[in-house]
Amino acid sequence: KESQAEKFQRQHMDPNTSTVTAGYCNEMMKRRSMTVGQCKPVNTFIHEPLHKVEAICSQENVRCKNGKSNCYKSSSKMRITDCRLKKGSKYPKCDYETQQLQKSIIVACTYRQIHVPELVHFDGSV
Numbered sequence: 001k002e003s004q005a006e007k008f009q010r011q012h013m014d015p016n017t018s019t020v021t022a023g024y025c026n027e028m029m030k031r032r033s034m035t036v037g038q039c040k041p042v043n044t045f046i047h048e049p050l051h052k053v054e055a056i057c058s059q060e061n062v063r064c065k066n067g068k069s070n071c072y073k074s075s076s077k078m079r080i081t082d083c084r085l086k087k088g089s090k091y092p093k094c095d096y097e098t099q100q101l102q103k104s105i106i107v108a109c110t111y112r113q114i115h116v117p118e119l120v121h122f123d124g125s126v
């Protein structure tokens with residue numbers, strides 16, 4: 001079974017892409033299995049190396065949308081791509097808008113081992 005950390009990487013990490021084309025979200029949402037059973041409405045891909053994203057876990061601690069206190073906000077802007085389901089897009093045809101941005105991101109981290117943070121959830125970008 002996939003761990004939350006593995007799920008985070010599957011759903012949100014794409015360090016090797018620098019510039020995205022208009023079809024990026026339609027391809028990646030499918031390739032990363034977020035269009036099975038339903039079209040995931042919103043998903044952000046992060047185009048930064050994993051260690052840079054893990055470093056956010058020792059940056060500004062902020063409250064998560066769900067009220068938990070294990071969210072962290074990146075001190076610098078990150079290269080991201082927001083994928084948003086188009087209006088009128090009907091499952092199984094999941095048609096996404098692709099928007100490449102540079103924004104600060106908010107992630108949730110847990111420490112399964114002391115000093116080794118794991119990224120477990122994408123809370124949003126600001």
Ligand SMILES: Nc1ncnc2c1ncn2[C@@H]1O[C@H](C(=O)NS(=O)(=O)C[C@H]2[C@@H](O)[C@H](n3ccc(=O)[nH]c3=O)O[C@@H]2CO)[C@@H](O)[C@H]1O
Nearest residue numbers: 042043044064066068070071108109120121122123124125
């Ligand atoms: N503090 C926590 N600590 C630990 N775990 C926590 C914590 N909080 C939740 N989880 C867990 O995470 C899992 C999860 O999938 N949460 S999710 O809200 O649905 C994710 C959102 C995000 O994927 C996406 N989105 C959204 C906006 C955006 O800009 N970009 C963008 O990509 O949309 C999704 C829905 O909003 C779930 O198992 C929950 O239990």
